[in-house]
Amino acid sequence: MGSRHPDRRDFLKRGAAFAGGLSLGAVDPVIGQTPPADQDVEDQDWSSPELIAYGERSRYETSVRVPHGGRPSPDAFGLVFHVATPLQDQVGIITPSALHFTNTTRGAIIPNIDPREHRFMIHGLVDRPLIFTMDDLKRLPSVTRLHFVECAGNRSRPQHVTVQETHGNTSCAEWTGVLLSTLLNEAGVKDAGTWIVAEGVESVKGASSIPMAKAMDDCLVCYGMNGEAVRPQQGHPLRLLVPGFEGIFNVKWLRRIKVVDRYYMTYNDYGHLRREPHDAALTYQIGPKSVITYPSGGQQLPDRGFYEIRGLAWSGTGAVSRVEVSTDGGGSWMDAEIRGAAHPMAHTAFSFHWTWDGREAELMSRCTDELGQVQPTRAEAAAFWRPGAVYPGTPDEPLRVTGQDNSIQPWRVESDGSVHNAIA
Amino acid sequence: MPSLRLLPLLVFWAGSVQAQGLNYGVGRTPTDEEIRAWDIAISPTGEELPPGSGTVEEGEQVYLRTGCATCHGMAGMDGIAPELVRDGEREVTHPWDYGRILPIRSPYATTVWDYINRGMPLNQEGSLSADEVYALTAYLLYLNGVIGGDEVMDAETLPMVEMPNRDAWAPLPDWQPGMPRLPGYPY
Numbered sequence: 268m269g270s271r272h273p274d275r276r277d278f279l280k281r282g283a284a285f286a287g288g289l290s291l292g293a294v295d296p297v298i299g300q301t302p303p304a305d306q307d308v309e310d311q312d313w314s315s316p317e318l319i320a321y322g323e324r325s326r327y328e329t330s331v332r333v334p335h336g337g338r339p340s341p342d343a344f345g346l347v348f349h350v351a352t353p354l355q356d357q358v359g360i361i362t363p364s365a366l367h368f369t370n371t372t373r374g375a376i377i378p379n380i381d382p383r384e385h386r387f388m389i390h391g392l393v394d395r396p397l398i399f400t401m402d403d404l405k406r407l408p409s410v411t412r413l414h415f416v417e418c419a420g421n422r423s424r425p426q427h428v429t430v431q432e433t434h435g436n437t438s439c440a441e442w443t444g445v446l447l448s449t450l451l452n453e454a455g456v457k458d459a460g461t462w463i464v465a466e467g468v469e470s471v472k473g474a475s476s477i478p479m480a481k482a483m484d485d486c487l488v489c490y491g492m493n494g495e496a497v498r499p500q501q502g503h504p505l506r507l508l509v510p511g512f513e514g515i516f517n518v519k520w521l522r523r524i525k526v527v528d529r530y531y532m533t534y535n536d537y538g539h540l541r542r543e544p545h546d547a548a549l550t551y552q553i554g555p556k557s558v559i560t561y562p563s564g565g566q567q568l569p570d571r572g573f574y575e576i577r578g579l580a581w582s583g584t585g586a587v588s589r590v591e592v593s594t595d596g597g598g599s600w601m602d603a604e605i606r607g608a609a610h611p612m613a614h615t616a617f618s619f620h621w622t623w624d625g626r627e628a629e630l631m632s633r634c635t636d637e638l639g640q641v642q643p644t645r646a647e648a649a650a651f652w653r654p655g656a657v658y659p660g661t662p663d664e665p666l667r668v669t670g671q672d673n674s675i676q677p678w679r680v681e682s683d684g685s686v687h688n689a690i691a
Numbered sequence: 692m693p694s695l696r697l698l699p700l701l702v703f704w705a706g707s708v709q710a711q712g713l714n715y716g717v718g719r720t721p722t723d724e725e726i727r728a729w730d731i732a733i734s735p736t737g738e739e740l741p742p743g744s745g746t747v748e749e750g751e752q753v754y755l756r757t758g759c760a761t762c763h764g765m766a767g768m769d770g771i772a773p774e775l776v777r778d779g780e781r782e783v784t785h786p787w788d789y790g791r792i793l794p795i796r797s798p799y800a801t802t803v804w805d806y807i808n809r810g811m812p813l814n815q816e817g818s819l820s821a822d823e824v825y826a827l828t829a830y831l832l833y834l835n836g837v838i839g840g841d842e843v844m845d846a847e848t849l850p851m852v853e854m855p856n857r858d859a860w861a862p863l864p865d866w867q868p869g870m871p872r873l874p875g876y877p878y
Binding site: 397484 | 711712713714715717718719720721725726729730731732733734735762771785787791793796797798799801802805806809810813814816859860861862863864865866867868869870871872873876877878
């Protein structure tokens with residue numbers, strides 16, 4: 268400890284010299300950030316009042332979201348549609364709020380809502396219709412939980428290169444708010460109330476029907492995300508979290524919940540309809556799923572030798588209980604290490620120590636959840652409902668995964684170290 | 692003299708007179724007018740439908756006058772926005788095969804009314820009168836061959852429209868906490 272003090276005094280003296288003698292703002296006198304003498308430090312005024320007040324990431328960190336899903340965002344109408352998160356750059360399980368994927372139901376203009384003016388109403392088949400201000404909601408008992416959100420259309424396609432394209436329509440955040448059950452109990456749900464319709468206040472007023480059993484189980488009315496207010500693209504000032512259910516249920520800019528006695532067949536509900544019952548069931552909860560984010564498509568291994576394979580696993584049914592990794596295209600599987608706690612309906616980090624011998628390899632991960640549901644291969648998922656069908660089918664009639672796609676993502680490592688999407 | 696430390700509590704009590712929540716006494720009772728103004732979700736049986744009516748002919752006029760054709764094409768086809776009319780040339784054996792076209796696939800005509808009312812026209816949502824929404828719904832149902840050209844849509848007739856897909860959609864699972872996605876499905 269003693270040897271550190273002179274350094275610190277020197278540093279402070281130099282900081283004072285900069286502050287007093289130099290007014291160019293060329294060097295940042297930030298404690299703990301003394302650069303080595305041989306490092307070229309560029310100008311950036313980290314001491315500006317704006318950045319003192321609300322920080323930004325380094326200009327060298329350039330990871331960004333990208334419009335996705337075959338439609339630009341904004342599109343010709345100015346609507347935001349599908350925007351994918353850069354999973355290849357993510358470390359840990361929390362998606363930074365500024366990089367959380369953003370999808371809207373039809374495409375929407377992201378609204379600016381003054382939280383002081385915002386109101387949230389519960390009515391319909393209740394004993395006491397209630398209207399809440401944001402301040403009202405913040406008085407109530409709150410919970411803070413980690414949950415992923417994933418769009419039903421989050422599926423890997425052969426033309427996708429990176430994990431951002433194959434899997435970037437899922438993100439995970441720490442959400443804070445009031446349990447919907449707390450609010451429904453305040454209003455008093457009548458016996459006939461078997462469904463809710465949750466509705467936003469954005470231009471299209473997106474609305475989804477949700478079964479009462481789910482509403483009373485673990486849904487959250489959230490005002491907080493990753494330690495601050497929910498971001499506008501995620502529903503500021505208030506959004507619904509429906510843990511494990513497909514993204515469209517997680518109504519943003521939440522203004523109203525109507526307790527009703529049936530599936531209401533809103534526009535969102537209509538878009539969710541399926542012809543076959545098994546398909547309909549599979550488009551409700553997100554299946555057990557995982558993906559390796561490092562190394563992943565578009566990346567380049569610089570040399571043979573040691574790599575920590577890393578990825579994310581999740582399930583809409585509960586916590587992840589096991590993740591396995593294969594480096595030989597599914598020929599053999601080994602347990603990966605689950606890093607940290609596996610939270611229910613949350614991204615769960617896994618890692619696996621791998622020494623690359625320089626030969627072609629195929630990396631895969633497989634998730635098992637607490638109910639014992641196991642992530643299928645693409646061939647298994649595609650062929651399950653079509654006995655005798657052989658994956659990948661023919662060019663004229665490719666065998667596709669029915670409904671939501673939670674199948675295993677293979678990444679092929681070439682002998683030159685390049686990494687490619689290996690789905691057929 | 693009451694302690695100053697009690698003052699916040701007194702203010703709290705005074706402010707909670709209107710609070711109605713069962714356990715925490717937070718929130719207030721909305722007025723009937725507040726509920727009416729926000730209650731735009733229309734059930735399949737149409738209880739929330741407002742008074743008003745519209746004909747197919749009126750609907751065509753509204754379609755052209757309010758700019759629907761600009762994005763959706765002259766008669767609901769070939770525009771830059773989603774198709775609104777099925778391909779009349781196409782032979783189908785199941786109503787599902789018409790594709791994802793709202794006024795033909797939707798099991799209930801109320802959903803068509805509800806969506807036009809809440810979400811159209813783009814950037815002018817909420818600007819259509821109830822009569823105009825009834826008329827547009829009638830026009831689109833007519834173009835898809837669901838109703839005749841002389842039918843009038845109102846709160847009584849709209850929920851009675853027999854959509855071809857009324858019973859052709861798969862029911863959703865009876866979800867309960869901790870249940871698998873689909874019993875018997877391993878994934």
